[in-house]
Amino acid sequence: MKVHLKIKRFNPEKDKKPYWGEYDIEADEGDRVLDALQTVKWTIDGTLNFRRSCAHGICGSDAVRINGRNVLACKLLIRDAVKNGQITVEPILGLPLIKDLIVDMEPFFAHYRAVMPYLINDTDPGERERLQSPEERARYDDTTKCILCACCTTSCPSFWARGEYVGPAAIVQAHRFIFDSRDEGAAQRLQVLAEPDGVWRCRTIFNCTEVCPRDIQVTKAIGEVKRALITGKLD
Amino acid sequence: MSTLFTTVRDTLRYKGREGQWLWVLHRISGLGILFYLILHIYDMSLAYFNVPVHEQLMALFKTPVFSALEMVLAALLVFHAVNGVRVALLDLRPALWARQQLATRLALIITVVIAAPTIIIMLIYTINAHLSAAATTAIR
Numbered sequence: 210m211k212v213h214l215k216i217k218r219f220n221p222e223k224d225k226k227p228y229w230g231e232y233d234i235e236a237d238e239g240d241r242v243l244d245a246l247q248t249v250k251w252t253i254d255g256t257l258n259f260r261r262s263c264a265h266g267i268c269g270s271d272a273v274r275i276n277g278r279n280v281l282a283c284k285l286l287i288r289d290a291v292k293n294g295q296i297t298v299e300p301i302l303g304l305p306l307i308k309d310l311i312v313d314m315e316p317f318f319a320h321y322r323a324v325m326p327y328l329i330n331d332t333d334p335g336e337r338e339r340l341q342s343p344e345e346r347a348r349y350d351d352t353t354k355c356i357l358c359a360c361c362t363t364s365c366p367s368f369w370a371r372g373e374y375v376g377p378a379a380i381v382q383a384h385r386f387i388f389d390s391r392d393e394g395a396a397q398r399l400q401v402l403a404e405p406d407g408v409w410r411c412r413t414i415f416n417c418t419e420v421c422p423r424d425i426q427v428t429k430a431i432g433e434v435k436r437a438l439i440t441g442k443l444d
Numbered sequence: 445m446s447t448l449f450t451t452v453r454d455t456l457r458y459k460g461r462e463g464q465w466l467w468v469l470h471r472i473s474g475l476g477i478l479f480y481l482i483l484h485i486y487d488m489s490l491a492y493f494n495v496p497v498h499e500q501l502m503a504l505f506k507t508p509v510f511s512a513l514e515m516v517l518a519a520l521l522v523f524h525a526v527n528g529v530r531v532a533l534l535d536l537r538p539a540l541w542a543r544q545q546l547a548t549r550l551a552l553i554i555t556v557v558i559a560a561p562t563i564i565i566m567l568i569y570t571i572n573a574h575l576s577a578a579a580t581t582a583i584r
C-alpha cells in the first residue's frame with residue numbers, strides 16, 4: 210500500500226525550528242512503522258535520524274509519537290497507524306530535542322537512578338540465594354516488565370509541566386523494589402518519592418497506563434506507592 | 445509562565461484520552477472557582493469598606509451576562525467536586541484502575557445529572573427576577 214509519511218525533522222546545525230519532512234513510500238500493511246522509517250532512511254533521505262536497536266519491542270529505544278500518541282515504532286503495524294493514507298511521526302515530548310526523532314534521555318535516566326533501582330539488602334544471605342515464595346514474587350511482577358522506553362513519562366502532563374518530577378517510569382522502577390520481599394530499601398525510596406517532585410505530582414491522568422508498550426498498570430503502581438506513603442504499610 | 449506555556453502547548457500536541465481532558469477541565473474549573481472566590485471576597489469586603497461601589501457591583505452581577513456566568517460557575521463547581529471524588533477514589537483504591545474509563549464517563553454523567561436541574565432552577569429564578577423587575581419599571 211501507498212503511505213504518506215510526515216516526519217518531524219530538525220537538524221540543530223541548519224534549522225532554527227523543527228519542520229515536517231514528507232515522504233511517499235510503498236509499504237506492506239503488515240510492516241511496522243519502524244520499517245517505514247527505515248525505508249525513508251535507506252532509500253530516500255539518509256540524513257533522517259532515529260534510535261532503534263532490537264526492532265522487536267525489547268530494548269525500548271524507539272519510543273516516538275505516532276499520530277500524536279507515544280508508542281514504540283517497532284510495535285505498531287502500518288495498517289493500525291495509517292489514517293487517510295497518512296502517518297505522522299514526531300519525537301516524544303518533555304525531553305530536550307537533539308536531532309529529528311532523537312531526544313536527550315539523560316534527564317529521564319537521572320530520575321531512574323534517583324529511586325535506587327537495585328536490590329538493597331546488607332544482610333548476608335549465607336550459602337544460598339535469597340528465597341521468595343511465588344506469591345511474594347507475584348506481588349511486583351507487573352513492574353518488572355518495564356523496558357525504560359520513556360513512553361509513559363513523556364506522555365505525562367505533570368512531566369511536561371515540570372521536568373524535575375521523577376515521572377511514572379521511575380516510580381514503576383521504585384515499585385518493583387519497594388514491594389520485593391527481599392529488598393530492604395523501601396524506606397529510602399519512599400523518602401525520595403515523598404518529596405514534592407515525587408509521586409504527589411501524579412494527577413491520576415492515566416496517559417501513562419494507556420501508552421505503556423508492555424501493558425504495565427502504571428497508574429495502579431503509582432497509586433500503590435501513594436497508598437504506602439499514606440498508610441505507612443506495604444500491602 | 446514558561447511552564448504554563450509548555451504545559452498548554454504539549455497538552456494540545458499530545459493526543460491523550462478522556463483522562464487528559466478531564467484533567468484539563470479540572471484545572472480550568474479550579475481556576476474559575478478560584479477567580480470567583482477572589483471576586484466574591486473582594487466585593488463582599490466592599491459592602492463594609494465602600495458601599496456605593498459594592499452596590500454598583502451588585503447591580504452589575506444581576507445583568508444577564510453575569511447570570512449566565514453564574515450558571516457556568518455552578519456547572520464547573522459540580523464537575524470539580526465530582527471529578528475530585530473520582531481522582532481521590534482511584535488514588536486510594538489503585539485496583540480500580542481497570543475501571544478508569546467507566547469512571548470518567550460516570551463523573552461526566554453525575555455532573556450533568558446534578559448540574560442540569562441546578563441550572564434550570566437558576567434559569568427560572570433569573571427569568572422571574574428579570575420579569576418582575578421589568579414589571580415594576582412598567583408600573584412606575
Ligand code: FES
Pocket residue numbers: 260261262263264265266267268269270271272281282283284
Ligand atoms: S527497537 Fe527495540 S524496542 Fe523498538
